[in-house]
Every structure is written in structure tokens, then in C-alpha cells.
Amino acid sequence: MTLDNPTSRFLKLPDTSEREATDLFHREEVQLALRNRGMPLEIMRYPVTPTGMHYLVIHFDIPDIDIDQWKLQVGGLVSQPLSLSLDDIKKRPARTMAVTMECAGNGRALLNPRVFSQPWFNEGIGTAEWTGTPLKGILDEAGLTDGAVNIVFSGADQGIQGEVLQVYQRSLNIAESMREEMMLVYEMNGQPLQPQHGYPLRLLLPGWYGMASVKWLDKIEVVGDQFQGYQMAKSYRYTQDTEEPGEPVTLIRVRALMIPPGIPDTMTRVRWMTAGQQTLTGRAWAGRLGVSRVEVSVDDGSTWSVATLGEQVSTFAWREWSFDWNAVPGWHTLSVRATDTEENVQPIEQFWNAQGMGNNMAQRVRVLVE
Numbered sequence: 001m002t003l004d005n006p007t008s009r010f011l012k013l014p015d016t017s018e019r020e021a022t023d024l025f026h027r028e029e030v031q032l033a034l035r036n037r038g039m040p041l042e043i044m045r046y047p048v049t050p051t052g053m054h055y056l057v058i059h060f061d062i063p064d065i066d067i068d069q070w071k072l073q074v075g076g077l078v079s080q081p082l083s084l085s086l087d088d089i090k091k092r093p094a095r096t097m098a099v100t101m102e103c104a105g106n107g108r109a110l111l112n113p114r115v116f117s118q119p120w121f122n123e124g125i126g127t128a129e130w131t132g133t134p135l136k137g138i139l140d141e142a143g144l145t146d147g148a149v150n151i152v153f154s155g156a157d158q159g160i161q162g163e164v165l166q167v168y169q170r171s172l173n174i175a176e177s178m179r180e181e182m183m184l185v186y187e188m189n190g191q192p193l194q195p196q197h198g199y200p201l202r203l204l205l206p207g208w209y210g211m212a213s214v215k216w217l218d219k220i221e222v223v224g225d226q227f228q229g230y231q232m233a234k235s236y237r238y239t240q241d242t243e244e245p246g247e248p249v250t251l252i253r254v255r256a257l258m259i260p261p262g263i264p265d266t267m268t269r270v271r272w273m274t275a276g277q278q279t280l281t282g283r284a285w286a287g288r289l290g291v292s293r294v295e296v297s298v299d300d301g302s303t304w305s306v307a308t309l310g311e312q313v314s315t316f317a318w319r320e321w322s323f324d325w326n327a328v329p330g331w332h333t334l335s336v337r338a339t340d341t342e343e344n345v346q347p348i349e350q351f352w353n354a355q356g357m358g359n360n361m362a363q364r365v366r367v368l369v370e
């Protein structure tokens with residue numbers, strides 16, 4: 001949207017002095033938010049997110065890697081342990097795939113009561129074209145031996161979380177690890193991985209929430225039991241309190257997001273737009289599943305209309321949607337929700353969990369039309 005007459009005029013959108021206490025963020029949440037940037041939602045206009053605008057999550061520090069010393073070690077219950085340099089890995093069969101990645105905590109800041117952690121609204125999302133080699137090829141070459149149950153992927157980053165000193169580690173069962181789309185990637189959008197995205201090598205598990213795609217990967221170990229590391233057994237669980245074990249967070253749930261239409265108020269991000277025919281657009285994804293339907297509401301969820309689905313960027317990436325709206329003057333709350341190919345639909349009200357995971361509540365956007 002462009003203004004016909006860009007002359008400034010006085011226009012007061014909701015008053016920021018009337019914020020409630022629940023809207024105030026803690027110093028540590030702000031600190032996390034500054035390290036872990038989100039993707040500005042208007043950037044959904046690009047099918048592939050420019051690298052500098054892809055979201056980021058870094059639990060500890062970005063590790064300092066000496067590429068001359070660096071090797072990927074593959075060991076444990078294998079018949080042939082491997083030690084591979086980046087050049088060795090690049091010589092293997094290569095594949096490039098667009099993948100939509102989302103943080104499992106996306107939407108967390110919208111919970112009430114709010115959960116203290118990286119305070120995403122809806123911007124923990126991005127789609128990149130990743131280049132690497134299939135994980136299965138490496139595992140086949142190493143040769144899993146009898147009794148292999150889990151594969152443990154370790155990053156070079158270390159820190160303390162939940163009072164546990166640890167390296168960032170996640171595990172995966174054998175069947176998932178052997179899926180065709182699982183990759184070890186060394187390029188993002190045609191360039192070597194940037195330090196913040198896992199240089200020199202990361203795991204990429206399309207369809208899974210982002211935490212599973214271990215960055216700065218330097219060790220793959222095949223083990224004979226269920227790995228119980230912190231990022232599996234304690235963190236990334238759906239629980240109602242910190243005591244119960246709960247269920248593991250795994251695949252990405254269905255979600256659609258809207259490019260906020262019109263123009264924003266700097267402080268509140270509330271939108272302003274002119275009356276008449278407007279096209280609302282955005283993207284929708286469902287991890288491993290497809291998106292079967294996207295619906296838009298212009299009356300705060302009272303009624304829903306079906307949007308037009310556009311092309312899907314790849315099997316594991318988002319697809320565009322659009323919806324023509326005849327905007328009438330006044331205040332409106334716009335909303336969008338998607339349904340996946342297994343008929344899971346995004347909730348209107350968020351169910352709450354103690355770590356603020358998998359929150360795929362339908363997005364709401366306040367708009368003043370004049």
C-alpha cells in the first residue's frame with residue numbers, strides 16, 4: 001500500500017501508556033530477544049527468506065571453530081567409525097532443498113500467563129534453501145551395528161541450562177534418522193553457513209521444530225539406549241508443570257501467518273489502511289504434512305472464509321495464500337488459520353504448557369481502516 005498524499009497528519013492509534021502489567025517484559029527476556037532475532041513478517045513476501053532475516057536461536061554462545069582442526073566424528077555402535085573434514089563432506093552427493101524452519105517456542109509471548117524464555121510473538125520462522133548431503137548416506141557408510149537405538153547429535157557449543165552444564169545435544173531414533181529428507185548441510189541460500197546458523201555444518205531435519213536441527217555439529221554417536229540428555233528429557237516437552245515428564249516436542253504443527261497489511265504504527269505495530277479492495281496475503285505450512293486449507297476472518301474469528309492457496313515452495317516449505325477483502329472503515333481484527341492434510345486446524349484460543357511450546361494459535365492483527 002502507498003499513500004496518495006504522504007503529508008503527515010495526527011493519527012493516534014491505541015495508547016501505549018495504558019499497557020497492562022502482563023505486557024511488561026523482564027530484562028532477561030529482552031536480552032534473549034536481542035540475541036535471537038525474529039523474521040519481520042513482511043519478509044514473507046519472499047518465497048525464500050534472505051539469510052540476514054531468517055530467525056535465530058542460540059542457547060549458549062556462537063562457538064569459535066577452527067576449520068583446519070574441525071572434523072565430523074561418527075562413532076559408537078558402527079562397524080566403521082568416520083572422521084570427515086568439511087572438504088570430505090562436500091565431496092559426497094549433494095542436494096539443495098527449501099525448508100521452512102520454525103522454533104518450537106514460536107508464539108510463546110502470546111501465552112497468558114506468559115512463560116519466561118525467548119519471547120517470540122510469531123516471528124520465529126524462516127525458509128532457506130539448504131545444501132548438504134543426505135544423513136542416511138553417512139550412516140550407511142559407517143554401518144549401524146546390532147543394538148543401535150538412538151543417534152546422538154552434538155554441537156560444539158556449551159553452556160548451562162536448567163542448572164545443567166552441557167553441550168547442545170539432541171537425539172533421534174533410527175527410523176527417523178534414515179528418512180530420505182534428513183541432511184547434513186553446509187550451505188544456506190547458496191553461501192557457506194554463517195557462524196550464527198551453524199558453520200561449518202549443521203543437521204537439518206525438515207518437518208521437525210527447529211531445536212532438532214543441531215548447529216555446529218561435530219559428533220554423531222550411535223547408542224544402544226534412549227538418550228536422556230537435557231534437551232531431550234527436560235527441555236522441549238509438552239508439560240503442565242516443571243515436575244511431570246510430559247510428551248516430547250517433535251514435528252511442526254500447522255500454522256498460517258499474514259503479512260500485516262497497510263502501514264504500521266511504530267510503537268504498537270497496529271495497522272492503518274485505506275478502505276476498498278485489499279488483498280491479504282501470507283504463508284502457511286504444516287511441517288511434514290501438507291496444508292489443505294487456509295481461512296481468513298475479518299471479524300475477530302466470528303466467521304471464516306476460504307483463502308486461495310498458491311504454490312508450495314517445496315515439499316517441506318511453506319505455501320502462499322491470498323484473500324481479497326473489501327475493507328470498510330472502522331476497527332477490525334483480522335485473523336488467519338490453516339488446516340493440515342490430517343484435518344488438524346489451528347486453535348483460536350491457545351492451550352497452555354509450561355515451556356510455551358507448539359503454540360499455533362491463529363494470528364490476530366488489529367487494523368484501523370479509513
Ligand SMILES: Nc1nc2c(c(=O)[nH]1)N[C@H]1C(S)=C(S)[C@@H](COP(=O)(O)O)O[C@H]1N2
Binds near residue numbers: 056057214215
Ligand atoms: N548446537 C545448537 N544447535 C541448535 C541450537 C543451539 O542453541 N545450539 N538451537 C536450536 C533451536 S531451538 C532452533 S529453533 C534452531 C534455530 O536455527 P537457526 O538459528 O539457524 O534459525 O537451531 C537449533 N539448533
Ligand SMILES: [Mo]
Binds near residue numbers: 057102103104211
Ligand atoms: Mo527453537
